Amino acid sequence: MLKLICPKINIFDKSIIQKYKKYFKCEFYENLSQSKFNKISNNYDIILLRFSHFLKLKKDSKIKYILSPTTGLNHIDKKIINNSKIKIFHLNNKNFLKKIKASSEFTFYLILATLRKIKNINQKNAIGTELNGKLVGVIGLGRIGNNVANFCSNLEAKVIFYDNFIKKINNKKFKKTSINFLLKNSDLIVICIPSTDKNFKFLNKKRIDLIKKGTILINTSRGEIIDEEYVINLAKKKYLFYSTDVIQDEQFVKKNYYLKMNKNSNLLITSHLAGLTEESIYKTDKEIFKNFLRYYEKN
DSSP: OOEEEESOGGGSOHHHHHHHHHHSEEEEOSSOOHHHHHHHGGGOSEEEOOTTSOBOOOTTOOOOEEEOOSSOOTTBOHHHHTOTTSEEEOOOOHHHHTTOOHHHHHHHHHHHHHHTTOOSTTOOSOOOOOSTTOEEEEEOOSHHHHHHHHHHHHTTOEEEEEOTTOSOOSOTTEEEOOHHHHHHHOSEEEEOOOOOSTTTTSBOHHHHTTSOTTOEEEEOSOGGGBOHHHHHHHHHTTSSEEEESOOTTGGGSOTTHHHHHTTSTTEEEOOSOTTOOHHHHHHHHHHHHHHHHHHHHHO
16 A cells, blocks of 8 residues: 655545545654655655645655645756656646636735735734725736736726737737736736746846835745845845735745734735635645546546
8 A cells, every 4th residue: 555645634625535544554644744744745645735845756755646735846856857857737727717716816815915914813003005096017827817917907906917828819908918017017027937947037136126115015926936135134124014824935934923023014924825715725625636636546
């Protein structure tokens, strides 16, 4: 019987976890430390994980399958991704992903929370601004970008977008622009492009310098998409507002990182929570289990 390890069970659906137990010898942890995970993970046939841990490949690895109910794979060693002997199951079915709304909703939550300058429920006298009438620039009009653009448009914000892969759009509410125009003119910028080698530091220092003072920058894509250190420094200097759910190398940050960062009034950083709703977890866990079991039984 194949051995399966999951380093953080509480971010997986309980009913799907029970299904894994029927087929495999499973070891589940509430929150295994990254250092311990590094030591033991390669001794298992199957790895079940989300973004809480980074999976590194060892020379004598026994890993055969990786199950990750995520779209991105930047929490997995590139040596594993390029290893033809290891089969990876993740969320890459566009038709299925259209049903998943959690990340789009969370992105919109960050927009509203940043506009209203609200960081906790007990905050008093927080005087914010409205989305209504603002110029919102969406970078990447894919699944999440399109949802966010619609949310903003429905509250009567003006929406422009940059997407190198979209030539025409039927929705007359959104206007396509150049990346430079979007960065220079938007009151609020939302980053919704995927994390790829080509998109690494898509918003580099040169492009970030085009952004006008007081702009709100929202990132629920990946920390690697931007020059993160430069953006955070600009937020600390009160030049712009930066709100994100994703940071670079998130599995290795210190425990007090988020608390420390969020003391700054121009920063709002959450710990990769966008996809964590009961509905989203169940749907994505079920999809991965179904696809993996079908493949496993067939082979």
